[in-house]
Amino acid sequence: MKKVLLTWMAIFAAIVAADAQQISVVAPNNATTLYTDLNLAIQGAAAGSTIYLSGGGFQINDSTKITKKLTIIGIGHKPNNDNADGNTVVSGNLFFEGGANNSAVMGLYLSGEVAVNNFLLRYCNVMCNANLFPHNSQ
Secondary structure: OHHHHHHHHHHHHHHHHHHOOOEEEEOOOOOEEEEOOHHHHHHHOOOOEEEEEOOEEEEOOOOOEEOOOEEEEOOOOOOOOOOOOOOEEEEOOEEEOOOOOOEEEEOOEEEEEEEOOOEEEEOOEEEEEEEOOOOOOO
């Protein structure tokens, strides 16, 4: 009985892990690292990396500040799209600070505050306060 219970627990854990959304971070040298948490992906990404988000929802913490050049690309924001993954929605505040010049965000539905300087925002639906000037965090 104990062996059967452990087997079912292992199967359940595998299903939960397989269902987690994948975030791909491609470094400038083309090395790819997979994450399931956007905050960890941003922290682990090297400067110049591209972060690819699948459809679905992602939460960014206020403590996560982007201090290096990154490109973040989602699957899209249009509510009538035909892709199976749905929209890419990022909730929380995106703070691009010193060192993040020339970063880019594309194909996201954003909610929260966006504070940026020298930045490209393209093909996004922004339902937030967009402060397109330098952000000074306290």
